Amino acid sequence: MPDPIYTLTDAALSLDGNAGPVEILRSISFEVHKGESLGLIGPSGSGKSSLLMLMGGLERPTGGRVTALGHDLGDMSEDALARFRRAHMGVVFQSFHLIPTMTALENVATPLELAADPDAYDKARAELDVVGLAHRADHYPAQMSGGEQQRVALARAAAPRPAILLADEPTGNLDGANGAAIIDLLFGLRDRHGATLILVTHSTTLANRCDRIIRLSDGQIDPMEQAAQ
Template sequence: MHQRPINGLPLVSLEAISLNLASLAGEVNVLDAIDLQVAAGETLGVVGPSGSGKSTLLMIMAGLERPSSGKVVVEGQDFGPMDEDALARFRRDTIGIVFQSFHLIPTMTALENVAVPLELAGHADPFGAAAEELGRVGLAHRTTHYPGQLSGGEQQRVALARAFAPRPKLLLADEPTGNLDGVTGRAVMDLLFDLNARFGTALVLVTHDDTLAARCSRVVRVEDGKIKP
């Protein structure tokens, strides 16, 4: 079934996306002819059972996984002809990613972690902007702390600040509260939706939590590599 955004031109367009991987038991069809569009500024929840292909779909949107067939277009850029360097530059400028595992650099402070993508993008004041972003997520008092000195919720907020600092057009969040307790997880999600509302960044959220998904403007369900009606 073709899923269309609720309004606007698509920021993300996936056309007939399939992914087949080899295994000892034979070829596995991870994704099967998926069509999906995401509008600029939209919040999209992606739900479904474990192993259904949700996270793989997110990785294909990010250009971190190549589909076996089909077309991926993000902000007018067709991923097909782009090499890995071009995709990396495009991600740097356009896409933010928040994982369940925080993926912070352990030898860098919170401030340095957030400043990294800004430095790579040639920002005029990466550390000033990083400090401002940490303040936005309530961590102005933690800028000099290393990841090992932060709680799980604080680490995830640093990861969120890092993803949002370059002002991406698209934010992809893969079970971002999976390693957090309920109260901390809700606080992190409040931040995600607040930043979406404030800056108009499109948010695609993979989650097992139907209540959380219901906060999105639209929800799609993935089962057996297909989007279910």
């Protein structure tokens, strides 16, 4: 079997609180392989989004190791992490995080331009077409609905053809119909580009579309799930 895309070994995360360190995650260990889709589920406050932040190099583990594509994310500098994310990861948040002063086309082209891709705008336009928004290329985020903005965010994440797609409650701010459309697009992008998908969700129905589910409870993998493995 080829080397895993991700290896987490006793990964832990503590953050400073008013009364001292707060343990957010503890003893998280698992692997994710190329092309796999993994659903992270659990109640609010269980650590799902924090775990995704560790896997995206947006938080550093305070214990254990998080390795992505053979790189120890905890040992990399901030600049190296930024370059690594730009080269290998696409991230989709619940809040769309589009740049309000840029058109849809410019938003999608931005990561390609940062990578000095000479065809940035052609690729961005093609990706907008994939998500059904070619006709919105010259519109600004404020001129689009929430569902359209999330589709632009998906196109932006997918345009550089990342090896890893990270999605944190991508349907959380959308109604049922728009949410279902976004999920179909997300899995379609995964299938079309062969990316590995890590998805945080409160929805068991959505998680069940993934190849595998990890359930978190109180900052660790649910003990019942661990016992069943």
